[in-house]
Amino acid sequence: MKNRFTAFLAHLALSGLVAALAIYIVFFVWYPAPLHTAVGVTQIFLMLLAIDITIGPVITLIIYKPNKPSLKFDLTVIALLQLTALCYGMNTVFEGRPAFVVFNVDRFDVSRAHEIDPASAAKAEKNDNEPGKISWLQPKWVAAVGSKDPKRRQEILFSSVVGGADWPQLPELFVPLADIKKQMLERAKSLAELRKLHRKDPDILEELATWKDNEVKWLPLHAPAKDGVVLVDAHSATVIQSLDIKPWP
Incomplete structure (x- = not known):
């Protein structure tokens, strides 16, 4: 029983270290305060993380026997399942991260990664529009300005009316905040x-x-x-x- 409890504590400690790294990435890189509250990721992520880091050690506590022939295989399977669950949760959080905080006319809008229009993002990459390039790390603070193309302006207007992509989800429209300093101060x-x-x-x-x-x-x-x-x-x-x-x- 002592060996089983020791294995449980060791597994729990290792899971805790991995969880601490995950928490740092989520709350200090992808969702810096107060964006984690603004987007509503805190409770969901912590609940998923708590389940993931506890269920593995608990299974280890149940199945651990020092002389068991398949012990290494069993522990490997548990670790792989635990890691897979963590990766799935982290990927979901990553896809929902605030990719941009966009100044839009008279306010800032948080635009999550999965809300960004793919075609517009590709256009920003093609045109080498640095403010419109999605970062893998912290969200970018940018501004959105109207397209110079009348036809494109009309397309965006129709899209927004029917619930499609609007200025904050269109990286092709993004410019540095310094470019609209006057408008920001006026608003x-x-x-x-x-x-x-x-x-x-x-x-x-x-x-x-x-x-x-x-x-x-x-x-x-x-x-x-x-x-x-x-x-x-x-x-x-x-x-x-x-x-x-x-x-x-």
Whole structure:
């Protein structure tokens, strides 16, 4: 029984190390805060991870016998099944990661990897449009501008009307945020307005007290699970930080 419990602890410790690496990749690379909350991946991913890292060691605890002839084979099968389940979960999370945070007219929109229009992504690659190239790592902060081609503008309009791809899902339209600095600053709102919106929440007011009104403005962040705000420099329009604060009344 002692050997069985030792094997269980060893398997659990190894699974924990793998889980720690997975957590780092998901929450610090693919879904940097607060995007994991905005997209709604936190609970689902942690639940899948908890199941995956515990079920393998538990099976090891049940089947482990030091002198069992097929022990190595059994442990190998368990490890492979556990790794396969982890890879499947990680791939699902990877496909749903925020590929871009796109400034769109008067707000930022989170665009997940599986929402990006493949044809538009291919066009961005072909035209060597760096802002429109999907990264395997952290999401890119970009802006979307209208197409210069009237026919293409009309196609995009019709697509958006019927629920198809719109500006935030079309990498061919992406440009660096610096290119639309003036528009961003015109659309950005004062911190005083955000404080007024949350005047009954002392925690949010304390968080916002870090920044000065004449130095920072904000824009709404629209996301699938939970909206937030993006703080930008009041003079350069450089993105400072995104916050898990409701931008709407």
